[in-house]
Amino acid sequence: MIFHVLTIFPEMFHGFLNESILKKAQGNGVIAIHIHDIRDFSEDKHRKVDDTPYGGGAGMIFTPQPLFDCIEHVKKLAPKAPVIYMTPKGIKLTQSRAEKLNTNFDQYILICGHYEGIDQRVIDELVDLEYSIGDYVLSGGEIPAMAMIDVLSRLVPGTLGNDESHREETFSKRLDRKKEYPHYTKPADFRGMKVPDVLLNGHHAEIEKWRRGQLK
Numbered sequence: 001m002i003f004h005v006l007t008i009f010p011e012m013f014h015g016f017l018n019e020s021i022l023k024k025a026q027g028n029g030v031i032a033i034h035i036h037d038i039r040d041f042s043e044d045k046h047r048k049v050d051d052t053p054y055g056g057g058a059g060m061i062f063t064p065q066p067l068f069d070c071i072e073h074v075k076k077l078a079p080k081a082p083v084i085y086m087t088p089k090g091i092k093l094t095q096s097r098a099e100k101l102n103t104n105f106d107q108y109i110l111i112c113g114h115y116e117g118i119d120q121r122v123i124d125e126l127v128d129l130e131y132s133i134g135d136y137v138l139s140g141g142e143i144p145a146m147a148m149i150d151v152l153s154r155l156v157p158g159t160l161g162n163d164e165s166h167r168e169e170t171f172s173k174r175l176d177r178k179k180e181y182p183h184y185t186k187p188a189d190f191r192g193m194k195v196p197d198v199l200l201n202g203h204h205a206e207i208e209k210w211r212r213g214q215l216k
């Protein structure tokens with residue numbers, strides 16, 4: 001799976017991409033993530049990418065030129081990838097929507113907005129999908145893009161140590177899209193708080209029945 005991320009804050013991705021599961025998945029060649037600095041495409045001598053809104057109002061808007069040039073450049077690298085704008089106005093990212101995206105695409109172009117957002121002409125001409133990570137407003141699209149990369153990468157075989165992990169999780173089909181059962185690990189008795197007996201007896205059918213009963 002290949003991700004192209006368009007941002008004015010490439011450094012924000014450094015820690016995210018260089019730790020834990022995503023680091024390993026990139027190392028194994030299971031996923032690849034390319035970060036593109038939108039400012040590199042600005043024709044302005046000060047690398048400016050924003051301007052005041054027509055009609056007045058607070059805040060700044062991403063101007064179309066750097067984004068058009070950046071998106072057109074990246075589309076040549078990933079012609080089959082949908083161009084996704086991360087925005088609170090988009091459709092809500094859910095586990096089942098992520099699974100659908102995963103069956104349809106293996107490349108993505110993710111645009112991270114800032115300020116008041118991006119010029120509508122970019123959306124009308126070049127954006128295929130608009131996704132929100134929840135009904136709240138963040139300062140920028142970087143955290144939403146990271147959420148998108150993380151949820152999609154987990155669905156790619158080879159990203160997780162045990163490929164079964166994501167099949168039996170909260171919101172997964174196998175758990176009827178419900179919330180997962182509680183987990184316990186050693187010790188069996190911690191400060192008098194005991195692990196349910198059923199999990200200690202090694203009887204798989206009983207454990208399965210107990211876990212099913214715990215789904216919410």
Ligand SMILES: C[S@@+](CC[C@H](N)C(=O)[O-])C[C@H]1O[C@@H](n2cnc3c(N)ncnc32)[C@H](O)[C@@H]1O
Binds near residue numbers: 115
């Ligand atoms: C301050 S927000 C802009 C909010 C916009 N003026 C509005 O009212 O819808 C700046 C950028 O953060 C990103 N963003 C903020 N909240 C988001 C969310 N819940 N989901 C996805 N992206 C979000 C978008 O890329 C957006 O362009």
